[in-house]
Amino acid sequence: MEGWLVPGAKRLARSLAVLGLVASSAGCILTKDLPDPALDIPEGYKAARLSKPKDAPPTLDWWRGFRSRELTSLMEEAQTVNLDIAAATARFQQADAQARIAGAALLPSLSGTGQEAYSRTSGSSASGLTNGGREVVNYSASFSASYELDFWGKNRDAAQAAEETAVANRFDRDVVALTTLTTVANAYFQVLTAQDRLRTAQQNIASAERILNAIRDRFKAGTGTDLDVAQQESVVANQRAQVPPLRQTLDQNINALATLVSRPPEAVRVAGGSLNQIAIPRVTPGLPSELLTQRPDIRRQEAQLASATANVGNARAQFFPSIQLTGQGGYQSSALTSLFQPHAAFFSMVGSLTQPIFDGGRILGNFEFTKARQDELLQIYRKTVVQSFADVDNALYSIRQTTERLRLQREVVAASRRAFQLAEQQLRAGTADIVTVLNTQTTLFQAEDLLWQAQLARLQAIVSLYQALGGGWEPRMERPVDAL
Numbered sequence: 001m002e003g004w005l006v007p008g009a010k011r012l013a014r015s016l017a018v019l020g021l022v023a024s025s026a027g028c029i030l031t032k033d034l035p036d037p038a039l040d041i042p043e044g045y046k047a048a049r050l051s052k053p054k055d056a057p058p059t060l061d062w063w064r065g066f067r068s069r070e071l072t073s074l075m076e077e078a079q080t081v082n083l084d085i086a087a088a089t090a091r092f093q094q095a096d097a098q099a100r101i102a103g104a105a106l107l108p109s110l111s112g113t114g115q116e117a118y119s120r121t122s123g124s125s126a127s128g129l130t131n132g133g134r135e136v137v138n139y140s141a142s143f144s145a146s147y148e149l150d151f152w153g154k155n156r157d158a159a160q161a162a163e164e165t166a167v168a169n170r171f172d173r174d175v176v177a178l179t180t181l182t183t184v185a186n187a188y189f190q191v192l193t194a195q196d197r198l199r200t201a202q203q204n205i206a207s208a209e210r211i212l213n214a215i216r217d218r219f220k221a222g223t224g225t226d227l228d229v230a231q232q233e234s235v236v237a238n239q240r241a242q243v244p245p246l247r248q249t250l251d252q253n254i255n256a257l258a259t260l261v262s263r264p265p266e267a268v269r270v271a272g273g274s275l276n277q278i279a280i281p282r283v284t285p286g287l288p289s290e291l292l293t294q295r296p297d298i299r300r301q302e303a304q305l306a307s308a309t310a311n312v313g314n315a316r317a318q319f320f321p322s323i324q325l326t327g328q329g330g331y332q333s334s335a336l337t338s339l340f341q342p343h344a345a346f347f348s349m350v351g352s353l354t355q356p357i358f359d360g361g362r363i364l365g366n367f368e369f370t371k372a373r374q375d376e377l378l379q380i381y382r383k384t385v386v387q388s389f390a391d392v393d394n395a396l397y398s399i400r401q402t403t404e405r406l407r408l409q410r411e412v413v414a415a416s417r418r419a420f421q422l423a424e425q426q427l428r429a430g431t432a433d434i435v436t437v438l439n440t441q442t443t444l445f446q447a448e449d450l451l452w453q454a455q456l457a458r459l460q461a462i463v464s465l466y467q468a469l470g471g472g473w474e475p476r477m478e479r480p481v482d483a484l
Helices: 002-026 062-066 069-081 083-106 154-221 226-241 243-260 288-294 296-317 362-429 434-468
Strands: 109-121 134-149 322-333 345-354
Touching: 062 069, 062 154, 069 083, 069 154, 069 243, 083 154, 154 226, 154 243, 154 296, 154 362, 154 434, 226 243, 226 434, 288 296, 288 362, 296 362, 362 434
Parallel strands: none
Antiparallel strands: 109 134, 134 322, 322 345
């Protein structure tokens, strides 16, 4: 077999290799279409007055800053078992496979064939004589190869587009993971808030019942009226009516956590606790330019834009001729013992060129479509970047305002509690106006409930800032393995 390979197959392989090098060097000629996004990157965030340029962005495990073991456990579990993340991982694996499929066009197609053919001619001639017929056996073994000379870079651009799509799917997985983690954090804080509000509601019910007993004592002593008793009973009933919605909120958020960690609600036990046990981390936004690499949604849009740009090159290359090389060689003999002898060798090599002449505007329409698609993704990329700056500023403003709101609400609670205590003392002394007692206790109950909601709002603002900054996500230049 080596005797035939020297004069035939090596000549074909050498020709394919030389032309392949030319094609690979020319494949980048038509892909210099990446547009300039013309982004205006600010030097700093408008709302980050206290941050310094040297401030670093969040760490990868940003949730540890809240110092809650249960939250950390839920976060780590969600990273490994969440079904949305698993589905996103399956999507980028699909994209990897598509990239390998697209990259196959850059390599020659090789196939081997072995055949045994048996035939027998008829034993009767046209004159009616019998000659016994003839039996023929042919053996053959051959290889065939085909290769499209990618001189205009059409196949390379298609492979590059598929590869960039695979990269975009990886970043999409990171977007899903970031969204999942922030959802876990918010749901956990909702659980704590519901537990705190339930405890406060129970305490307020006890306080309202204590006042009701005091008013009833006054009524029995003749210093109070039936209207006073009825009004206080209304306060007690109103406080009790607030308990079921809070329990519903608690159960719903525990069920949400169960879904996020891919378990049935019956298999999830959330101990919770109190918002007062949650530490308040200091989040530094860093520089706006860091967002371009920190946020996975921006990186995803970059990869999608790069894929669209490669598709523009592929669409343009379709205007030019397609050059196809095919070759076949092997051995053919009527005797198996002499099949691989030099005299039984054969080969053929064919080069063809196909130039589109008229296709009804299909190629032009495809080129205009890819250009418009590229422009669409460019605008989406620009909007994503601009929106990311707004997201960070909004989160910084929210942290500042919710912190101030929390400070003021604590003052409201302190003043309301003092007023209620004084009113209760005067009630027991028999000198308090019942309207004053009703007003002070209602004000206190509302202020205490709003205090927990203010604490929740600040924690959610901090989580929003982590999300706006990319959640401490680690930028990776990850490419699909063996895409080409």
